Amino acid sequence: MSVSSPHRMNKMWARSVPAVVSVFSAFVIWEIYVHVSQISPLILPAPSRVLEQMWLNREMLWKNTTPTIQATLAGFSLSLVVAFALSILLDFMPRVRRALFPIFVVSQTLPLVAIAPLVVLWFGFDLTPKILLIALVTFFPMLVALVDGYDSTDSDIESLLRSMGASRVRVFRSARLPSAMPYFFAGLRISITYAVVAAIFAEYVGARAGLGIVILNAKNNFRPDLVLAAVVISSMLTLLLFVVSVLIQRQLLRWRDAGEGQ
Amino acid sequence: MTVLDMQEVSVTLGDTKVLENISLHVKEGEFVSILGPSGAGKSTIFRLLTGDLDQYGGRICCHGQPITPGKQTFSFMPQRDALMPWRKILDNVTLGLEVQGVSRKEARAQVSPLLDEFGLAGFEHYYPAQLSGGMRQRAALLRTVAQGRAVQLLDEPFGALDALTRTQMQTWFEARWQKAHWSTLLVTHDVREAVALSDRIYVLSARPARIIAEVTVPAPRPRMGSPIPDSSYALEAQLLTILLTQTGQNG
Numbered sequence: 001m002s003v004s005s006p007h008r009m010n011k012m013w014a015r016s017v018p019a020v021v022s023v024f025s026a027f028v029i030w031e032i033y034v035h036v037s038q039i040s041p042l043i044l045p046a047p048s049r050v051l052e053q054m055w056l057n058r059e060m061l062w063k064n065t066t067p068t069i070q071a072t073l074a075g076f077s078l079s080l081v082v083a084f085a086l087s088i089l090l091d092f093m094p095r096v097r098r099a100l101f102p103i104f105v106v107s108q109t110l111p112l113v114a115i116a117p118l119v120v121l122w123f124g125f126d127l128t129p130k131i132l133l134i135a136l137v138t139f140f141p142m143l144v145a146l147v148d149g150y151d152s153t154d155s156d157i158e159s160l161l162r163s164m165g166a167s168r169v170r171v172f173r174s175a176r177l178p179s180a181m182p183y184f185f186a187g188l189r190i191s192i193t194y195a196v197v198a199a200i201f202a203e204y205v206g207a208r209a210g211l212g213i214v215i216l217n218a219k220n221n222f223r224p225d226l227v228l229a230a231v232v233i234s235s236m237l238t239l240l241l242f243v244v245s246v247l248i249q250r251q252l253l254r255w256r257d258a259g260e261g262q
Numbered sequence: 263m264t265v266l267d268m269q270e271v272s273v274t275l276g277d278t279k280v281l282e283n284i285s286l287h288v289k290e291g292e293f294v295s296i297l298g299p300s301g302a303g304k305s306t307i308f309r310l311l312t313g314d315l316d317q318y319g320g321r322i323c324c325h326g327q328p329i330t331p332g333k334q335t336f337s338f339m340p341q342r343d344a345l346m347p348w349r350k351i352l353d354n355v356t357l358g359l360e361v362q363g364v365s366r367k368e369a370r371a372q373v374s375p376l377l378d379e380f381g382l383a384g385f386e387h388y389y390p391a392q393l394s395g396g397m398r399q400r401a402a403l404l405r406t407v408a409q410g411r412a413v414q415l416l417d418e419p420f421g422a423l424d425a426l427t428r429t430q431m432q433t434w435f436e437a438r439w440q441k442a443h444w445s446t447l448l449v450t451h452d453v454r455e456a457v458a459l460s461d462r463i464y465v466l467s468a469r470p471a472r473i474i475a476e477v478t479v480p481a482p483r484p485r486m487g488s489p490i491p492d493s494s495y496a497l498e499a500q501l502l503t504i505l506l507t508q509t510g511q512n513g
Contacts, residue, residue, distance in 0.1 A: 163312035165334035258389035
């Protein structure tokens, strides 16, 4: 709390230098290799060519990025709501927890390759199957994180609240829910990295537009540069979501930074 | 006038008899300690009084009325401060009032004048992790007395502090207590602490806990900060002997 923000920004920059350097050198090595080996761009396009094609096809790419963003956000929101609702239900009803938890675990063992075409078959080419697939892939890490987080509550705090006459709901709201927040954000960060990938996969299996469709068409037309262009956009979307979640976490869990360096 | 009155209270948990015919009372404004070997059942008494445990024989009355389950009569301070790390100090000390249904604004208004006395003025907006152990303990104590209950139940409140901070806290606490005269029931296994702070002391036996001695501490107040009088030394020695025989029986 006492740490001033410019100082903090500097520290963040300093910490990200190694990452920036390593990523940048990887691209440089790739670029040099392509030029030196004279490999065909139909097999391995250079990063510069991918960027060039991204720019030339910007309109087509953008038109196909918006449906992916839509599906990702809709699916992830649904997943978030479902995970929260279920976690509360499971916390208040241990019996239901024992009954349902195995089902959730099994839901995570289903291979997406097999499930995705079926979901498309059942729900068509619109947004619905994408939302469902994204939710299926992303709700579990958040649910597990929340349920574990509730259980991590300091029992002293709970008995203190009860000694004050707090109801079960009150104990949940004042102690269990805030205790679960650090866990929840850990789960959220895992989930969010799956979300875009799940959306693209769902599109790949059956959609009218989207990055998944771009990848499918580019592959069929022997255009690895366009495949990679779509990959770059998808990575950037994931990174963006990741950064947003980290920023929200910083804001909501400021108390965790308190007391550091004292 | 008697605030808290326990008459022949017995508790059996599973097959274990934990409390056996415990009779004790706390008068209005009186400081009473329960001294006993560890594991004797001191905290079971508090679990009864906070309503955490409602299977018992005997009678527990507050102001002559039997206590009812689900209705809080006493406020409780646990051994560790149990401050919520995500709440600022001010929001931690108002917690009890909030649970009672007092609005946040009203709760803050009630607590604010006390912050200074508890050495927390200027630290309202700090998180617990930013405070020292002594300050956290004072915040926990303020959270307890702010609830305005009939008796303050303190479970080894200074046990987790280092020796120096503990003495400072005891001195500070005695001064506060002399001013406010909260009816207090303190559980401790520290003989010196019990003799220094209490008007009266009950000594518990090893499990199943019975009351094996009740002594009144005659030393004048304030006691902390002045040399310990001979009467207190004698009392300490006497209590220690009783406690040691108890632990001896246990092996």
